[in-house]
Amino acid sequence: MEIQQAGSPLKLSTITSLADGIAALFFPSVEVAVHDAQTGKIAYLANNLSKRQIGDDAGLEELEGLETLTGPYEKLNWDGRKMRSVSIRVPQEEGAGYVFCINFSMALLEDAKNALELFLSVNRLQPQPVQLFKNDWQEKINTCIHKWVSENNTSLSVLNRNQKKALVENLYEQGVFNVRNSADYVSKVLGMGRATLYKHIKETR
Template sequence: MFTQKSQLDVLTSVADGIAALFFPSVEVVIHDVATRKVAYIANNLSKRKPGDDAGLEELQGSDLAPVTGPYEKLNWDGKKMRSVSVATGSGNDPGYLLCINLSTAIFEEARNALELFLSVTRLQPQPEQLFRDDWQENINTFLHHWIRQRNTSLNALNRREKKELVIALHEEGAFRARNAAEYIASVLSLGRTTIYKYLREIRGE
């Protein structure tokens, strides 16, 4: 069994480790349940300090679940945090409450930036006069439609499937463009000689 001091020492090391691993977005606070005070803070994000009131006046040791959360909190700057509390007490020993607070602000800002960047409302239709004869665009569209129909991916295609795709592209008329064979060979990671071999077989040459 840990003594009261050694238990706090261990929890302090755990708090420092978690805060270091997830820096700068995670704060770890250790509350002393017996004194209802903050015992330790690693990577202080909440502007509290050891000795501050922990806000546990109404809480009894028996009320503490081993793990509580995750739940949402609001920090002093108005930014949201997600928290998990871990109780260390047992029997008549109230022990400590280890609270891990993750600031989600950086993730929300990243999400908002991605949503703004990828917003379809800012897209305009492709100008027909520019893309009517874009053979690469047409090949890309057909190729990925063919792949999606088979519930696979470009990188997962085996050699047999690549040959089947070349045949399908030929039937679609994809090889009418001057440099289509070289382009398709590059996209499928095949040699040009392999593409030309498939085309000869298709044409019965």
Template sequence: MVKKPGPDKDNAQLRLLKSVADGIAALFFPSVEVVIHDVEAGTVAYIANNLSKRKPGDDAGLDDLEQDPLAPVTGPYEKLNWDGKKMRSVTIATGDGESPGYLLCINLSTAVFEEARNALEMFLSVTRLQPQPEQLFRDDWQENINTFLHEWIRRENTSLSALTREQKKKVVQSLHKEGAFRAKNAADYIAGVLSLGRTTVYKYLRECKE
């Protein structure tokens, strides 16, 4: 595309796009840059939260736009920033048949998210775990209750917070059959986990025995 100086395009559309760019950049600061390209002039018209070290008036790199026109929304696609860090981008075209308009490019730096993911993967890596000491936890009744409870919840395809009162009653009675209440303070522990009163737990146990 042959570059030519565009007319004064600091019009209502550009002012609106600048406000949109500033708003997006402010909301997602410091990870998002928003660039407005003037398609007719082939230059960068505006940058909010500059991450790419470009400046207004720089060549926008739109030489092939006439041969390969953009869709109204393109992306997200990945590109590399000047510092070697990855960015994910979306380009929004505002042109129509009468005016080439502008391109609004939203560039998200994913470096901070990748660093967080890598840190989490390292922290949660199972390769660093050692087997649970058998002698130390052989009689860990709380863990045994937790294991049984969450296996029961998984089979019922529900969650701890979604258990109905009838389901809690069934859990208590199932735990009783497994011998969970032989441990001292087990009733208090189970009542706390299931958000039940201690008297309610004993009521369910009496009904089970009857």
């Protein structure tokens, strides 16, 4: 399928405008290169990330037999960073036409991924100071609640009435409600009225 405008192949000026638009929309991560398939040279570059120049060899011998749309495929940029690319053949009435290449640099995404992995790493975490947390009854309740939720393959946000009742029974058996104010805390966490919570506790006794 050819890329056409009003029934005719696109002019180079239109192709370069498309290149500028795509590069502007996805700045600073996208470069668009327009290759002249007849001369084998780069005809246009928008948001130059590859440090090539207009008139440089386009390496079109590597694109022999290129389909109308090829990709996405992966390539390595000058800085060693990965790029994901698509190449689009733009035929012309005369000559071999152009190859429109969109190159998406993965650098920002890779940096963000590495930063998240570093931030979320547990290797630098230290054990909780016993002196500070030995009486942290809220955390103990949180642990009991989410252990039950995990064991029952559900999540806190979707618990139905029967599941909440079963969870309260479990917490009662573990002595959670022996701690002052714990019932108020559990009712808030479970999104349950205090009267309903006390009713379940009473039925469990």
